[in-house]
Amino acid sequence: RHRSPSTENWVGVDKFIFWNSFLKKTFDPKAAQEKVLKHILEKNKNTIFGKEHHFSSINNYSEYQKAIPIQNYEDLEPYIERQIKTKNPELTSEQPILYARTSGTTSKPKLIPILRSTVNAYKWGQRIFLYAQYAAFRDMFSGYLLAIAGPAVEGHLDDGVPYGSMSGLVYKEMPWFTKRKFILPPDVFSIEDYDSKYAVIAAFGLAKKNVTAMGSANPSTFIKLLDVINTKWQDIIYIVRTGDFSKVQDLKESERDSISKYFYKDPERADELQQIF
Numbered sequence: 034r035h036r037s038p039s040t041e042n043w044v045g046v047d048k049f050i051f052w053n054s055f056l057k058k059t060f061d062p063k064a065a066q067e068k069v070l071k072h073i074l075e076k077n078k079n080t081i082f083g084k085e086h087h088f089s090s091i092n093n094y095s096e097y098q099k100a101i102p103i104q105n106y107e108d109l110e111p112y113i114e115r116q117i118k119t120k121n122p123e124l125t126s127e128q129p130i131l132y133a134r135t136s137g138t139t140s141k142p143k144l145i146p147i148l149r150s151t152v153n154a155y156k157w158g159q160r161i162f163l164y165a166q167y168a169a170f171r172d173m174f175s176g177y178l179l180a181i182a183g184p185a186v187e188g189h190l191d192d193g194v195p196y197g198s199m200s201g202l203v204y205k206e207m208p209w210f211t212k213r214k215f216i217l218p219p220d221v222f223s224i225e226d227y228d229s230k231y232a233v234i235a236a237f238g239l240a241k242k243n244v245t246a247m248g249s250a251n252p253s254t255f256i257k258l259l260d261v262i263n264t265k266w267q268d269i270i271y272i273v274r275t276g277d278f279s280k281v282q283d284l285k286e287s288e289r290d291s292i293s294k295y296f297y298k299d300p301e302r303a304d305e306l307q308q309i310f
Contacts, residue, residue: 051157052164067094080122082112106143113144117192132196134187144190147199155203163211176243178214180204181234181254184223198222200250216241218295226283231261233281233292236272239306240299266310272296274303 058065074097078088086101112124120128129146167174183198185205190196205219216237224230235258238244249255262269268280276298278289 048164051160055161070094070097077122077124077126080124080126081115082109082124083126110143113146116146117144117190117194120192129194131186131199131202132190132194133199134196144196147202152199152202152206155199156206159203173246174214176245177216177241179216179234179238179241179244179247181217181247181249182219182222183250185219186223216244218292220288220291220295224284224288224292228261229281229284229288231258232265232269233278233284234258235262235265236269236278237296239269240273240296240302242302242305270303270307270310273306274298274300 071092074083074088074091077083080088083089091097091100109124115121116123116125116129117132125146125148127148127150130149130152131147132144133147135143135145182200182204185201186195186197188196201219201222204215204222207215217234221230221233221237224233238247238258239262247255271280272278276293276296278284278293278296281289
């Protein structure tokens with residue numbers, strides 16, 4: 034039998050593999066960035082965009098600046114749209130596994146290609162950040178973590194490729210030794226009704242006694258969460274006591290079924306919360 038690694042074990046691995054490697058690069062960040070740039074150019078030199086902008090002849094950052102003007106989304110959109118339709122390497126040699134879709138506040142929603150290598154790089158950066166947090170505030174990892182993300186998949190394009198949230202995808206793909214610390218199952222982020230989602234998040238969060246850290250992309254999330262707790266308090270207490278989400282009226286039956294299997298009722302905790310409130 035193999036024993037599960039403790040927090041100290043995986044943090045030690047992160048320090049050795051991720052943090053130390055990152056720290057070395059900070060002594061010469063320009064060289065590190067040039068190396069990353071050359072890797073990207075080499076990897077994508079045979080794309081339509083790469084050929085049009087002569088990636089194969091670019092050797093450093095100053096040459097890159099001269100060869101490629103600053104791009105906005107409208108400049109890149111034709112390449113993105115054609116790659117979606119044809120699967121030809123228009124903008125990236127690697128096919129996207131997901132498109133991050135913007136909200137469309139200023140114009141129509143934008144589709145940002147997310148590659149497998151993008152996700153891996155994002156996860157690498159997150160582990161560096163987590164190690165830095167752990168080194169400075171070790172107690173924040175002593176209990177459970179409440180992290181709020183977007184849905185990993187919101188829908189699918191015509192070619193079947195999903196679009197959704199980068200934060201949701203990374204949350205869903207966390208390694209098991211990190212995932213066991215997080216309270217919310219990824220299914221929660223896919224709940225469509227806004228208020229219902231926050232009521233469910235509040236129930237999961239309050240049911241755990243030892244929450245030592247909370248995280249979200251937007252601090253106003255926690256103001257909204259507190260508002261939901263204050264206005265739906267009795268419903269949340271009922272959920273904690275019984276494990277029954279039926280009082281969340283706008284929660285679909287399929288959503289209720291998918292999250293209920295992750296929730297454990299706790300009548301004693303419900304009594305404690307009632308006294309606190």
